[in-house]
Amino acid sequence: MKRLKKMDLFTVCNALIMTLVVLLSVYPLYYAVVNSLNDGTNTTNFGMVQLWPRQFSLDSWRMVVKDPAIPTALGITASRTVIVTVCQLIFTSMFAYAFSRPYLRFKKCYAALGFMSMYISGGIVATFLLLSKMGLYNTYWVYIIPSLFGGFYNVIIYTSNFRGIPDELFESAQLDGASEYRIFFSIVLPLSKAGILLGLGTDAWTNDMIESLKAALCVQRLNACLPNVAWCEVTGMLFKNNAKIGAKYFPDELGVLKAGAAADIIVMDYKPFTPFSDENIDGHMIFGMTGRQCQTTIAAGKVLMQDRVLVNIDEEAENAHILEAAKKLWGDLNHRTY
Secondary structure: OHHHHHHHHHHHHHHHHHHHHHHHHHHHHHHHHHHHOEOHHHHHHHOOOOOOOOOEOOHHHHHHHHOOHHHHHHHHHHHHHHHHHHHHHHHHHHHHHHHHOOOOOOHHHHHHHHHHHHHOOOHHHHHHHHHHHOOOOOOHHHOOHHHOOOOHHHHHHHHHHHHOOOHHHHHHHHHOOOOHHHHHHHHHHHHHHHOOOOOOOOOOOOOOHHHHHHHHHHHHHHHHOOOOOOHHHHHHHHHHHHHHHHHOOOOOOOOOOOOOOOOOEEEEOOOOOOOOOOOOHHHHHHHOOOHHHEEEEEEOOEEEEEOOEEOOOOHHHHHHHHHHHHHHHHHHHHOOOO
16 A cells, blocks of 8 residues: 555656646747737837737737748748658668668778767857858758758668568579669668568467467567567567458458457466466466467357367367378478378
């Protein structure tokens, strides 16, 4: 009870502090809008408005709308946003693609310069002098050229994404004679844009889906050399992505328990020794459950196994049928008789 009270006190204090931070962040904008709606003469004579207009007026807004420089400024801002966004995406992603390739020369030098640029800049005076010497001062291009590169922080993000693309795709493209530009625009960018829907299975790994879940978690953590990654990813692959993949081939909704969805259910014989709920069931499945604890299996509303006994299935006949099918498949693949 004392611990609960302490947590409640912390929650209340945290909520009050966050509310104060939000108010302090929003008030300057509110302050500017309120003063813009107050009569200019009244503001000059009596000072700035604090909470609401003393003498409501739209004169300030009318003056802004009638100013011929405002549409020009809006056009420059809009065009700069579009041009810089597109060019920055292309140039930054191209640099990140090169940076993600293991055969890039002087990668350590580029990395050192990139990290330095994140913490050390030339300053306003140096930037002004550089742009003036380049002849960009008081031109439209002063808004464009300095912003074409998105910064080394974005390079790090893009590089992490590009390294997730299988090397076999790059090797196949290179064997087919594709240039680096062709690989970048035909493989890297499309895969980065669309993403790849990955599910979790048991083929050539384990014969137990829960063991595959555990193995996938360990493999991802070993690959990343980080002990706190892949938790959401591997469980998402199994419980969410598998259902999305199945939805492309089966008419019924999968992966949920509700009316109209496919009634695919398993019943596990599991006794938890720590608190168990819908919030931590993933952890219990990874660290506590095994496939051998499955007692009952229901597929599309039909009971296939109950209390670990197959229902209306001749197990010996099915095993014999599977063995013969496997012999034929292996024979066709390996060109021999089993």
